[in-house]
Amino acid sequence: MSRVLYDEATRIYPGSTQPAVDALDLDIADGEFLVLVGPSGCGKSTSLRMLAGLERVDGGRIAIGDRDVTHLPPRDRDIAMVFQNYALYPHMSVADNMGFALRVMKVSKDERDRRVLEAARLLDLEEFLDRKPKALSGGQRQRVAMGRAIVREPQVFLMDEPLSNLDAKLRVQTRTQIADLQHRLGVTTVYVTHDQVEAMTMGDRVAVLKDGILQQVDTPLGLYQHPANVFVAGFIGSPSMNLGEYRVEGDEVVFGGARVRLTRETLKALKEEGSDRVILGFRPEDVTMVGDGDQDDATFLVTATVVEELGSDAFLYGQYADTTDPRLLEQTVIARVDPNAPPAKGDRVRLRIVPGKGRLFSASTGLCLPA
Amino acid sequence: MSTSTTGPDRTARTARRPVQAAPRGVPQSPLEESGRGTRWVVAIVVVVAMLWTLVPLLWMLLSSFKNSADVTAATPQFLFTPVLDNYRNLFTGANNLWPYIWHSVLAAGISAVLAVCLGALAGYGLARTQMRGKKHLAFWIISTRMAPIAAIVVPLFLIFRGLGLIDSIPGLVLAYLSFNLPFAIWLMSAFFAEVPPSLEESALVAGCTRWQAFRTVILPLTKSGLVTTFVLCLVFAWNDYAFAVVFSGPNSQTLPIAASQLVTQTGIDWGQLTAIGTIVVIPMMLAGLAVRRWLVTGLTLGAVTGE
Ligand SMILES: Nc1ncnc2c1ncn2[C@@H]1O[C@H](COP(=O)(O)OP(=O)(O)O)[C@@H](O)[C@H]1O
Ligand SMILES: [Mg+2]
Numbered sequence: 001m002s003r004v005l006y007d008e009a010t011r012i013y014p015g016s017t018q019p020a021v022d023a024l025d026l027d028i029a030d031g032e033f034l035v036l037v038g039p040s041g042c043g044k045s046t047s048l049r050m051l052a053g054l055e056r057v058d059g060g061r062i063a064i065g066d067r068d069v070t071h072l073p074p075r076d077r078d079i080a081m082v083f084q085n086y087a088l089y090p091h092m093s094v095a096d097n098m099g100f101a102l103r104v105m106k107v108s109k110d111e112r113d114r115r116v117l118e119a120a121r122l123l124d125l126e127e128f129l130d131r132k133p134k135a136l137s138g139g140q141r142q143r144v145a146m147g148r149a150i151v152r153e154p155q156v157f158l159m160d161e162p163l164s165n166l167d168a169k170l171r172v173q174t175r176t177q178i179a180d181l182q183h184r185l186g187v188t189t190v191y192v193t194h195d196q197v198e199a200m201t202m203g204d205r206v207a208v209l210k211d212g213i214l215q216q217v218d219t220p221l222g223l224y225q226h227p228a229n230v231f232v233a234g235f236i237g238s239p240s241m242n243l244g245e246y247r248v249e250g251d252e253v254v255f256g257g258a259r260v261r262l263t264r265e266t267l268k269a270l271k272e273e274g275s276d277r278v279i280l281g282f283r284p285e286d287v288t289m290v291g292d293g294d295q296d297d298a299t300f301l302v303t304a305t306v307v308e309e310l311g312s313d314a315f316l317y318g319q320y321a322d323t324t325d326p327r328l329l330e331q332t333v334i335a336r337v338d339p340n341a342p343p344a345k346g347d348r349v350r351l352r353i354v355p356g357k358g359r360l361f362s363a364s365t366g367l368c369l370p371a
Numbered sequence: 372m373s374t375s376t377t378g379p380d381r382t383a384r385t386a387r388r389p390v391q392a393a394p395r396g397v398p399q400s401p402l403e404e405s406g407r408g409t410r411w412v413v414a415i416v417v418v419v420a421m422l423w424t425l426v427p428l429l430w431m432l433l434s435s436f437k438n439s440a441d442v443t444a445a446t447p448q449f450l451f452t453p454v455l456d457n458y459r460n461l462f463t464g465a466n467n468l469w470p471y472i473w474h475s476v477l478a479a480g481i482s483a484v485l486a487v488c489l490g491a492l493a494g495y496g497l498a499r500t501q502m503r504g505k506k507h508l509a510f511w512i513i514s515t516r517m518a519p520i521a522a523i524v525v526p527l528f529l530i531f532r533g534l535g536l537i538d539s540i541p542g543l544v545l546a547y548l549s550f551n552l553p554f555a556i557w558l559m560s561a562f563f564a565e566v567p568p569s570l571e572e573s574a575l576v577a578g579c580t581r582w583q584a585f586r587t588v589i590l591p592l593t594k595s596g597l598v599t600t601f602v603l604c605l606v607f608a609w610n611d612y613a614f615a616v617v618f619s620g621p622n623s624q625t626l627p628i629a630a631s632q633l634v635t636q637t638g639i640d641w642g643q644l645t646a647i648g649t650i651v652v653i654p655m656m657l658a659g660l661a662v663r664r665w666l667v668t669g670l671t672l673g674a675v676t677g678e
Contacts, residue, residue: 014501089570089573089574
């Protein structure tokens, strides 16, 4: 159990000019569950493999506990890794798979058997100990891979999309089990996924990567409420945040027939930037439907094209109705509406952003503007 | 089809990933889909091919048990009293067959073992390297196997003479390695490429050195590849005549040389010749049969990991 530190860690694959991981700075606390999330190809696996010692570190350094491990081979790092394809040894029984690392470390057979059995009990694998991996179901193989990591009692768990080969239902079950197990064992864990829901539900903190560059690290709620830039704002949350670039007129942002006043801090930042455009974002749940009587400058009209009723929730997908701007007409507005009285398809609804819930980003840098 | 892909395996596999195509190695017989006409054509081709291969072997086997009159009879004798004269003659006298057998076993055996050991190491490296031009390197290696023996006999002869390797078992072993090693490297690298790199990475993280990971995880998974490579290398070397006739002498002559010595200017002893032929062929057939299970899985590649 240890703290993990990435210090400007960089990886440039041979033959490539663009770093796959670019000066990654991450400080992961002892016992923390940190999730690395981002779209495919953003460098999540590479970051994890650098920590494992399976990928060279071309710049910066990586430390586990007090030890600088930047140039140590994987075997000297005291880590356990769960691979996306589980990487179970097909020629060994489940018990041998789980005890493999201990055998390599020359742990006595008694001790080994004890620890394997303990982990098997924890993961409900006792009856499969003598089987070969290929005689197991996908979920069981996944648990064996977890068991192999647990038996190690390592300083750090590394997991690279360990749930992506499971079907949707099992994935949801297993993700709670893994998070639960991690909290019980208290082992520092770095977990990679491309699924933001997985990231948000499992992580103590979530690090968002894009094109090899760290965008933001925060608690799930922090990311959700205070995205540092447009990318994070759009990536985190489902359905995703409504984002659009609009004109600023005077001290107001104008979109879809609505005029919303900007704060003095925002205006100051825009003035420094010398821009008269701004990216406005609002989450689907941060709008309210208003009756025709309550309309004012800050409300806008939307024509519902799809209404998704999920029982506990209902989402409206619509288009700005009160505009002729072709760019606005292309945009889809998503709004959460009352599931007990949802509008019908084709209805025109008047919406208002809940005061203080709009997010503003610079049109040039994409960074969050002060509100 | 190996016995390793039976019931539970297949259900587990399909249950896990329904989108995945049918498991590798399950034969989708083309015969099942084709019409009767095609079926007959295929059957005839198979029968002809079998006769083509088996009749000469059978003829040789039968002839080796005939006495000299029966062997040379103008009308083929199918019913005859089998005798062991030919074999007895081969193993008696000053120039008996034992040394030849021994030389063949040594030269072919050692060269096959070396080819497998070195080929596994080099093939693993070749399969895992990320270097540029890897494909060209792999092709260059196997292309040396394709070079006609005549092209390398002369330079090898000069080298061997300089090193005093003419008429020695080490000389023959080296000569056989010249064609077995590229073949072994190339074949083994195909087997290693089938093993997902995450398996050895998992072993490295578990505390293994590269060598330990290779030995405890990768090698056991490519057992069928090792056996296949060994048997094929053994057969190639065992059957060699061209190198042996140039490089060997009284201290190293192999079985094919012994056979050729029976073809003299005064005539051919067909009885003894077919007996030697049988002695050459039988061990290789037995070896093939003994490792058939591995050969089949080996030659179809794939399905190494059962992943
Ligand atoms: N072995 C490699 N050689 C060259 N480029 C690679 C290699 N592995 C990954 N990459 C590249 O590095 C980037 C990050 O890859 P990866 O870390 O696997 O992404 P992720 O796991 O987030 O999907 C991608 O653009 C990918 O193409
Ligand atoms: Mg990945």
